[in-house]
Amino acid sequence: MKPRDENKIERIYKATLKLVTATGLAGITMQAVAKEAKIATGTLYIYFENKESLIVALFHECIKNSQGIFFRNYDINAPFKVGFQTIWSNVLQHRISRFDESLFMEQCFHSPFIDEQTKIEAKKIFEPLRDLLVRGKKEHLIKDIDNFWLITFMIGNINEIAKRANYFNKKLSPDVKYLNFQLCWDGIKA
Amino acid sequence: MKPRDENKIERIYKATLKLVTATGLAGITMQAVAKEAKIATGTLYIYFENKESLIVALFHECIKNSQGIFFRNYDINAPFKVGFQTIWSNVLQHRISRFDESLFMEQCFHSPFIDEQTKIEAKKIFEPLRDLLVRGKKEHLIKDIDNFWLITFMIGNINEIAKRANYFNKKLSPDVKYLNFQLCWDGIKA
DNA sequence: TACTTAGATGAATATAAATTCATTTATCTT
């Protein structure tokens, strides 16, 4: 038998992300994906049952990728601010280096493809961050505000940096990253 | 001759926004819009040349609506913090009360429907805010950081509050608004 | 009141996109 070309799924994902970045979820077609991935349209259906399952599979892949990055080098025993800054940097790093995946996930959240249950699952990524924030409040290092709003503040901040950096083609030097972190930190600190 | 029912355009816009909120730009069809607006599909084409021009027209309508709200009650001669808080509140108010419009505009930015020139035009809304921030820096009230990042910080903050408030069905009481403004203000203040 | 004009309708048509499938190709097994 002929074995599968195991790079093909990767190629299909890449192609889909590229097209979604260019034209949005509304603009992609299976033919365009196939062409971009340099395979025949029929081949898509060997790897994915249909368009919806391609998108759902890619969504889960993106979630998995982000999990691997968000808590990299995060030491639960490090001082609060160190841990917080590590996660902040990781999430920003993720949004920048995998901008197309971030955009794709965001569009999926408001599409007919992803069901409610999946959305709820996807939110659980941030559990360790919640624990850290509780600790920060106990240690009186940050404002005593509901985690919900602290995370809203932090994530909103990071998402917009990534979006506008990408959109306006801004380079995120260490200085610029530091300055942005400072805005976020001064906001939440006690 | 039979006159146009001038409420019809409004009904079509409402229907489109409702559907985009529910299923994203990727999910809408002209038939669904017509059904939601309780008119015949053919009637859509009396008011709009085609699907694209419906979306483009609605996009411009949304931009216009936001302009009217962002600088309401904004007094250019008021103290810096007052002016800043007025704009912050207005933008948040807009994002909340016209959440569907905000979502629609955001999706349009990454869709095949809106061209580059239109996107650039749409960004000009915030001009008066830029002037205010320059003044705040001159008066040493806020950090001496490029406007680009200050606006990124402020808008990212507001957008995420609106999104998560909507998504998790959170009520934004004056207390919660104040607490969120405090996070933003402590971030940018000198 | 009869006539004219433009809006409204929704079934019919055109177009575009998703999906299938007969055929070809590549690799493995014996």
Place this chain on the structure above:
DNA sequence: AAGATAAATGAATTTATATTCATCTAAGTA
């Protein structure tokens, strides 16, 4: 090396969606 098996292809088919148009309706005008 021949046969078996599954991948790959892309044209053909099906399905979905955009758009048109013959017909009807309502309001204005003479």
